[in-house]
Amino acid sequence: MPTPKNLEQPRANALNEQFDQERSFSFLENLYLPEIFKALWYSLKQMFQPKITLQYPEEKWDPPSIFRGRPVLVEDNGKERCVACGLCARACPPLAISMQANEDSDDPKERYPDFFEINMLRCIYCGYCEEVCPEEAIVMSKDYDIVFESREEAIYDKERLLVPKEDLQDRLEFLREYKNRQFGQFWDFQEENNIHSVRDRDEEFHSGLSLVEMLEQQRHNDNVEPESEWVR
Ligand code: SF4
Ligand code: SF4
Secondary structure, eight states, rough: OEEEEEEEEOOOOTTOGGGGOOOOOHHHHHHHHHHHHHHHHHHHHHHHHHOOOOOOSSOOOOOTTTTOOSEEEEEETTTTOOOEEEEHHHHHHOOOOOEEEEOOTTTTTTTEEEEEEETTTTTOOOOOOHHHOOOOOOOOOOOOOOOOOTGGGGEOOOHHHHEGGGGHHHHHHHHHHHHHTTTOOOOOOOOOGGOHHHHHHHHHHOSSOHHHHHHHHHHHHSOOOOOOOGOO
16 A cells, blocks of 8 residues: 655664655754754743742642542541441452441431541542442542551551541532533432431431331231232
């Protein structure tokens, strides 16, 4: 196939001995001096441009809300929002999250993580944990300044992971806008949905049934013989 004329021909190299196809330099290009002065002129111009370099670590960069830094747990009114459902641990590609769920019948939320750990040596900052969390309980913070001196220090426990929601407003707002766009404007995260108590659901949704009645109804439904083979 003939080579198109408007494409630069390959230079001669060890594998290509067609020196006749090599582009020849002009006299000025052979001198190299004009190119050196061009580069010096460019450097000189840049010296008078506004400086964008930060003197890290004295000066810290404030990342935009789209930035995915260290994953943190959202602390809402002094408590973690997390209900220890385990979805984030399941979605985490490098298996960096581990937790143990516990129950507290006095807490309207009923479930909480007894311990919650993220191994920051494994974390790849993918944000999947944030994506799957139904409670907005784990989000990617702006924290990129992460240093450890030992492997043990890289395991962040619940106390180190908790960050008040007031300090995460940028990311939470970004997530709502992002999720809104993702799901066609019908996603509207409600903080009160964090309370997954059957008691509260019964009260709030006015099902007309008490918890005992709901359980009786469930038991009744379980004992009803199916009318067709298809539902067995
Ligand atoms: S950001 Fe990704 S790798 Fe890190 S904890 Fe979340 S899911 Fe795991
Ligand atoms: S997905 Fe959210 S609520 Fe579920 S365990 Fe993870 S942080 Fe907690």
